[in-house]
Amino acid sequence: MADGRMMAPPSGESLLFLTDEHLRQGIEAMFFAYRGFTADPDRILADMAYGRAHHRAIHFINRAPGTTVNNLLNILGVTKQSLNRVLRTLIADGLVQSRVGRNDKRERHLYLTDEGRALEQKLSDAQRARMRLAFRTAGPEAVAGFRTVLEAMMDPEMRESFERLRESGP
């Protein structure tokens, strides 16, 4: 089988973590772990009329209150039509509030309502619980490595978004 073929000999220090076999295991680990990552919020959302896209919108509006639609578009990496469909239902259901910009009245600034914040809490509590258990099980050094590899895996623009959110954070 193609995956079993040998790599070039490791030069100097061990590069065994770069064999096709290790890479394949990394790929499959990503696949299975992401399923777990989304499982808990998905279960909560299944009962409501919402899906993963609503979760993502709510998460990032909570993360950066007052963000514009355009900004959210860039973070989420979807088309405005796709995002708009989600935002429309969230605004209609009273979870998100859209305010016209003060300086630039073309812009809409997005905020969670109390109800929206409540759902965000519920969803992220569930997701954090799993992440917390995984982090606790794995230990600090593993967590640092986890973060390092994930950052290296991002597209450059996504890495910028990620770091912009980090900086504006705590």
Add this chain to the structure above:
Amino acid sequence: MADGRMMAPPSGESLLFLTDEHLRQGIEAMFFAYRGFTADPDRILADMAYGRAHHRAIHFINRAPGTTVNNLLNILGVTKQSLNRVLRTLIADGLVQSRVGRNDKRERHLYLTDEGRALEQKLSDAQRARMRLAFRTAGPEAVAGFRTVLEAMMDPEMRESFERLRESGP
């Protein structure tokens, strides 16, 4: 904001990697990294009539040739109707071969054809290239931590599937 609140005081050794803020960063890192993880195969598949579901089926059939439909169902975690739609097109297009089981003739054993293997190569080459760069950038210790955290994040059944694939591997 709720995410900024304090945790219980770290007891003894540092548990700072378990603050809500760290957990949130882990969650966002997962989100952005998974986008990168799927970006390259998605680009290749967009030109064809296939999507991510086809990629997953092809990947795991290549990984475990002769696997039954039921086994694949458990690994992928979708309904048989959903998988069947994907398999039907792959079989019709000559990428996958379905053989009736010898012992149990109800079962269908799945294999990639030469053409199927060619596509699998193309897709996993692209995905491995990104993983390889990320692994090389991050270094061996980070990769070990990455794997540890991802495994801890999986649902138990998924972890079993993951490890079963590991064992049958090299």
Add this chain to the structure above:
DNA sequence: CTTGGAATGTCAACAACGCTGACTTAAACT
């Protein structure tokens, strides 16, 4: 040998959530 259940496949209908393309409105910039 018949029957119950398991594995598989298929049809229909539906929902979530991506996409493109075309178009409007309003505001801002030049």
Add this chain to the structure above:
DNA sequence: AGTTTAAGTCAGCGTTGTTGACATTCCAAG
């Protein structure tokens, strides 16, 4: 005044997930 930008909308389409109902095939237990 004319162009560009931000946002919203409508229509339509594709992939991928879901349920529910039903047929077929075949193993295995009574």
